[in-house]
Amino acid sequence: MDEHKENIHTEDVNGKMSNTREEEEVSFLFTMKPCSRICPDEESAPQVSPSPSNSDFSHPVYKEIAVANGHINRMTKEELRIKLAELQLDTRGVKDVMKKRLKSHYKKQKLMQSATEGGPTDTFYDYICVVDFEATCEEDNPSDFHHEIIEFPMVLINTHTLEIVDSFQEYVKPEMNPQLSDFCVKLTGITQKLVDEAELFPEVLQRVVAWLQERELGTKYKYAILTDGAWDMSKFLNIQCRLSKIRYPHFAKKWINIRKSYGNFYKVPRTQTKLSTMLEKLGLKYEGRPHSGLDDSRNIARIALRMLQDGCQLRANERMHAGQLLSVPSSAPVEGAPAPHNPRSRD
Numbered sequence: 001m002d003e004h005k006e007n008i009h010t011e012d013v014n015g016k017m018s019n020t021r022e023e024e025e026v027s028f029l030f031t032m033k034p035c036s037r038i039c040p041d042e043e044s045a046p047q048v049s050p051s052p053s054n055s056d057f058s059h060p061v062y063k064e065i066a067v068a069n070g071h072i073n074r075m076t077k078e079e080l081r082i083k084l085a086e087l088q089l090d091t092r093g094v095k096d097v098m099k100k101r102l103k104s105h106y107k108k109q110k111l112m113q114s115a116t117e118g119g120p121t122d123t124f125y126d127y128i129c130v131v132d133f134e135a136t137c138e139e140d141n142p143s144d145f146h147h148e149i150i151e152f153p154m155v156l157i158n159t160h161t162l163e164i165v166d167s168f169q170e171y172v173k174p175e176m177n178p179q180l181s182d183f184c185v186k187l188t189g190i191t192q193k194l195v196d197e198a199e200l201f202p203e204v205l206q207r208v209v210a211w212l213q214e215r216e217l218g219t220k221y222k223y224a225i226l227t228d229g230a231w232d233m234s235k236f237l238n239i240q241c242r243l244s245k246i247r248y249p250h251f252a253k254k255w256i257n258i259r260k261s262y263g264n265f266y267k268v269p270r271t272q273t274k275l276s277t278m279l280e281k282l283g284l285k286y287e288g289r290p291h292s293g294l295d296d297s298r299n300i301a302r303i304a305l306r307m308l309q310d311g312c313q314l315r316a317n318e319r320m321h322a323g324q325l326l327s328v329p330s331s332a333p334v335e336g337a338p339a340p341h342n343p344r345s346r347d
Helices: 002-007 019-029 052-056 060-073 077-086 095-114 182-188 192-196 201-214 231-243 258-266 275-281 293-309
Strands: 127-131 149-158 163-171 223-227 254-257 318-321 324-327
Touching: 060 095, 077 095, 095 258, 127 293, 149 182, 149 201, 149 231, 149 293, 163 201, 163 293, 223 231, 223 293, 231 318, 254 258, 258 275, 258 293, 275 293
Parallel strands: 127 223, 223 254
Antiparallel strands: 127 149, 149 163, 254 318, 318 324
């Protein structure tokens, strides 16, 4: 539901080196070989050795990276485009996006060259599962309006191949307000007939769980949920579980809020993290029908893939605890979502 979500009432959700060294590093920048693997985010750069001094990024490799970053900052948009093309990297996007892409590529090269043991980790998860619910709504939602999920889509990203590999979609029959508003039908494209013929939420959630289990997520493969904002889990799923008298699913208690990840990675304000704006800044166009849950999920997945290609290490940054929305600190251990299980009834 993208921008429309921002109008939803949320009263129940809380939420320096020598010149010689510099010349050497600039030279390295212009002799880099193409790298197709995922690069780490600057804010979570891996250590190149276990020595304590690396905890504050005092290792010389980080000073070398800083000098190269300064050189990249002085490049024009055309110079950036030429260099990215030479390295066989994506040349689309605004100038700041291209700078970030080139910095991440260089950083990856230097860390791989300098690492004395282990090496940097490319990604935290094997798969990322994108979710973007559609829910009942009015043009002017009253403060006591209960949004019910009417579309449950999921799009699965393989973080190693950097591809969308699967998807799931089912419509959901609302119970409290079974008649969709004209505004909701027009916004989402979901007709009354589609929801009338759909199953209730608990049954749909069981099929979601089965779909995740069949793909061995949480057992054989490490995965995380990703959403466009906090509303899908903290608002829509939270309310829906209460209305359906089932417990909030454990596998959805932590997720990646891509708006936060995008803003932090590309250093842009929250006003530039709407779905349409993120696509535009990355040089992408929306594909499909806006406010279709499945199409929105696919486009969010395309943003996530581009961020991974640009060197962002997507990780869970929000969670639900006792019905409240909380942030996950960057210092917290990275864990995949647990294996999904069928929802239990509330006591």
